Amino acid sequence: MKSVSSQASRHELPDASGHFGPYGGMYVPETLVTPLFELAEAYGEAWADEAFHRELERQLKAYAGRPTELYFAERLTGHLGGARVYLKREDLLHTGAHKINNALGQALLAKRMGKKRVIAETGAGQHGIATASVCAKLGLECVIYMGAVDMERQALNVYRMRLCGAEVRGVEAGQKTLKEAINEAMRDWVTNVRSTHYVLGSALGAHPYPMMVRNFHKVIGEETRRQIVAAEGRLPDEMVACVGGGSNAIGFFFEFLEDAGVRLVGVEAGGSGISPGRHAARFEGGRLGVLQGCKTFILQNPDGQIDLTHSVSAGLDYAAIGPEHAYYRDLERIDFAYATDAEALEAFRLCARTEGIIPALESSHALAYTAKRAPRMSPDSILVVNLSGRGDKDVQEASRLIDAAGETP
């Protein structure tokens, strides 16, 4: 590993222009530069204000269900026959995934900024539901942009958002999925920026979003640190998280970046194999580019056109990765691996069978890596997996795939 301490401290990143080394920044139309700097300033003031933290902590506990358990997966550990495996149970949070940490933080910030209207994009619908829920709770008007194809695939989630009072707007452009939904949300923001806050759903996009989203999620790692020390008297040997945009992973890892003895591993979506258009593993064939406000690793063709992506898990199915991950990969501080659709589905079933916990297909990518890795570690070593969400939303898709393979659960 290259020395992290010789670089800027994790607390000094990003720099004032939003860069993590060469990554990140603010690549947006001119009309958005001032609003982004205003947002960065408002966020900075809120983050320095103890009253804001007290309110956020109160709501994270009362509404979202923090702290979440750090759970020793005894039967999974026995089955794998190596490292002691712990699961950080973000799946137990209200609305079913880690996304509520960020949605709640940003919605409280919107209120503080006097914005009465909130917009967000969503792919699978998890971020849309988290945002719609907190807007209902805080009395904010809420509009969710979603690709028309995703709306059809995730009809139940669309209805959940509508039950919470959100307006869901279908986007008919391009592939009609997440990328187009983000474009529409940015367009809305440009037009309505005075009244509106854009709640971006991952550690992505233009500055200050990657920093802000990370900071709203770093509570995951802070709790994990206390909990593993209480349970085992020491830090883990390895920590594993799935990486879509990278918010659950950076939130989980951030508190451990300076602990050289803790290996950090991000797991991307290998889809149906590493060939163009068949996966969403940005570090397997992606290269430097700019997408939706941010310079980072992107899956693109030689002309810079964004590649199609594929993953069994909609939450990992995006062509760009959060800039902070690209930075720590260069420093060799975070290692990256990928799991295929088939491996993730197998791990999904294994977790359900051994622990009675049905994980999100996204989180199942981290479990798939764990299923390979833990048996190669000694029985006195400790591996912690961030279980970013629950799998209720994926049961129908899993049953379709398991049936198609001619198997039973």
Ligand SMILES: *Cc1c(COP(=O)(O)O)cnc(C)c1O
């Ligand atoms: C959205 C989602 C992800 C991927 O997003 P990140 O920003 O990479 O965390 C992972 N797991 C679950 C359960 C999700 O809903």
